[in-house]
Amino acid sequence: MTSGAPRVTPIVSDSPGSFAWGVWNQRHPVLIKQIRDAYPYPPAAHEALEALLAESIAGDIQKLPSDVHDFAMWEQWCDDQYGRPWAQAPFLWAESYFYRRVLEAVGYFRPGPLRGVDTFAPFKQAELATPLVETELTALDALAGLGLSDQRHAVLTASLWGNRADLGFRITAKGPDHGAPEADLIVDDSATAWVILDDAPSAVVHLVADNAGRELLADLVLIDHLLTTGAAVQVVLHVKPQPYYVSDANGSDVVDVTRRIAAAPGDAADIGHRLWAALTDGTLQLRTHAFWCAPLPFDRMPTDLVMELSKATLTILKGDLNYRKLVGDCTWPATTPFGELTSYFPSPVAALRTLKSDVAVGIGLAELEQLDASGAQWRTDGTHALIQVRK
Numbered sequence: 278m279t280s281g282a283p284r285v286t287p288i289v290s291d292s293p294g295s296f297a298w299g300v301w302n303q304r305h306p307v308l309i310k311q312i313r314d315a316y317p318y319p320p321a322a323h324e325a326l327e328a329l330l331a332e333s334i335a336g337d338i339q340k341l342p343s344d345v346h347d348f349a350m351w352e353q354w355c356d357d358q359y360g361r362p363w364a365q366a367p368f369l370w371a372e373s374y375f376y377r378r379v380l381e382a383v384g385y386f387r388p389g390p391l392r393g394v395d396t397f398a399p400f401k402q403a404e405l406a407t408p409l410v411e412t413e414l415t416a417l418d419a420l421a422g423l424g425l426s427d428q429r430h431a432v433l434t435a436s437l438w439g440n441r442a443d444l445g446f447r448i449t450a451k452g453p454d455h456g457a458p459e460a461d462l463i464v465d466d467s468a469t470a471w472v473i474l475d476d477a478p479s480a481v482v483h484l485v486a487d488n489a490g491r492e493l494l495a496d497l498v499l500i501d502h503l504l505t506t507g508a509a510v511q512v513v514l515h516v517k518p519q520p521y522y523v524s525d526a527n528g529s530d531v532v533d534v535t536r537r538i539a540a541a542p543g544d545a546a547d548i549g550h551r552l553w554a555a556l557t558d559g560t561l562q563l564r565t566h567a568f569w570c571a572p573l574p575f576d577r578m579p580t581d582l583v584m585e586l587s588k589a590t591l592t593i594l595k596g597d598l599n600y601r602k603l604v605g606d607c608t609w610p611a612t613t614p615f616g617e618l619t620s621y622f623p624s625p626v627a628a629l630r631t632l633k634s635d636v637a638v639g640i641g642l643a644e645l646e647q648l649d650a651s652g653a654q655w656r657t658d659g660t661h662a663l664i665q666v667r668k
């Protein structure tokens with residue numbers, strides 16, 4: 278390298294005190310305990326979970342057993358990481374693989390009574406039962422009385438800040454998980470997103486979901502708004518094919534949350550029934566793909582997914598992990614243009630993300646200096662957010 282520019286490298290977890298290090302050493306021990314307590318797993322599952330925890334904190338990365346259904350896929354995705362210390366593997370790669378190994382430890386894909394039972398369902402269900410959900414559903418009564426631009430602002434920002442409610446993050450997060458007064462939207466390109474939709478005669482929006490529970494609830498309200506106002510003629514909602522990153526949404530979460538909205542009093546019930554009808558008639562399509570749980574950035578998306586997303590008028594990517602996969606989980610200078618890093622993406626793209634990991638791009642220099650000078654953990658504590666759009 279001849280220039281003096283800083284070298285951009287993948288984020289790894291080997292630096293004690295770093296955010297990534299804390300995920301393995303502080304967050305995961307709590308998470309593994311929560312998983313062990315969530316179901317009456319047999320002794321072998323408890324042992325496998327503890328062994329995975331020890332391996333991932335201080336050991337080398339072991340392969341999945343060769344008889345698992347997705348062994349060949351992981352051989353393709355493995356990127357030569359097997360046999361390396363976990364802490365030296367790219368953080369993005371290692372975390373996704375960790376969640377696959379959790380499923381292996383509890384026998385999620387193995388024959389038996391708990392086969393296919395969502396490892397994280399008890400956490401997701403508890404979140405849906407909180408009084409906050411009731412409050413949020415009641416607040417929907419005020420939506421219809423707003424003008425279009427206020428409605429747009431309300432549904433988009435609810436979907437954005439809903440991302441703060443993720444259950445993996447809550448394990449070590451300190452602040453409140455709702456209506457944070459200190460919350461700060463660092464970049465707001467939302468006007469561009471609406472222009473993209475308004476300029477298209479029959480817009481089709483793809484929304485790549487993140488968490489179930491309150492985040493998915495807000496995403497579904499956004500989807501209903503897009504469909505009822507005609508901003509989109511069709512929405513395609515992408516969810517994970519299996520339990521992942523604790524609270525990531527899968528198909529049954531969409532059904533549960535839609536039912537929960539429809540069962541509420543007031544305007545929420547109408548929204549819930551409209552969503553149910555849209556799912557039934559295909560105006561709202563539900564999709565999944567193995568790649569959504571891959572340990573890889575989106576510039577390595579397989580051709581079938583590229584083809585599918587290339588039909589989108591706009592793809593909305595929710596959450597922190599999708600953001601890391603979109604821009605690359607690397608030590609980018611935070612002023613690196615968002616449009617430059619996402620130019621490969623097959624459609625115009627909007628990222629709605631609260632910051633819960635070190636990666637951040639597309640931030641103005643003055644703003645960045647101010648944030649850094651504040652002394653706050655703004656990149657990781659979930660108090661800040663971005664709405665970034667590339668046409």
Ligand SMILES: O=P(O)(O)OC[C@H]1O[C@](O)(CO)[C@@H](O)[C@@H]1O
Nearest residue numbers: 300443487596597598599633634
């Ligand atoms: O649910 P989200 O917004 O994708 O956030 C999950 C985030 O939590 C973490 O798992 C913490 O490790 C991040 O790695 C990840 O980006």
